[in-house]
Amino acid sequence: xxxxxNTLESGAxxxxxxxxxxxxxxxxxxxxxxxxDKSFSGLKYCIIDQSKCTEYNVTWKDIVSIAELDQKxxxxxxxxxxxxxxxxxxxxxxxxxxx
Numbered sequence: 001x002x003x004x005x006n007t008l009e010s011g012a013x014x015x016x017x018x019x020x021x022x023x024x025x026x027x028x029x030x031x032x033x034x035x036x037d038k039s040f041s042g043l044k045y046c047i048i049d050q051s052k053c054t055e056y057n058v059t060w061k062d063i064v065s066i067a068e069l070d071q072k073x074x075x076x077x078x079x080x081x082x083x084x085x086x087x088x089x090x091x092x093x094x095x096x097x098x099x
Contacts, residue, residue: 002053003030012044019052024062031069045081053087 002022006015014034034040
């Protein structure tokens with residue numbers, strides 16, 4: 001898996017590090033962990049760092065699933081802040097088959 005999840009500030013923050021080649025199912029799993037794990041129950045912010053990602057393989061269904069998870073999380077915690085860090089270079093983005 002090209003993802004590592006870290007707890008920041010005793011659960012106030014989450015850091016999702018994305019590296020190498022990433023697939024939609026891995027992103028969905030990371031979002032589910034952050035949204036469902038009790039260690040993130042007081043989540044105020046989430047940093048998604050994709051600066052080390054070399055290839056982004058997702059399907060449109062993956063994007064819909066992630067959006068649905070984020071929508072539910074926003075309803076539970078409307079003040080949560082999300083920051084996404086992108087790489088300086090253009091990623092090879094491909095619509096891929098599901099995992």
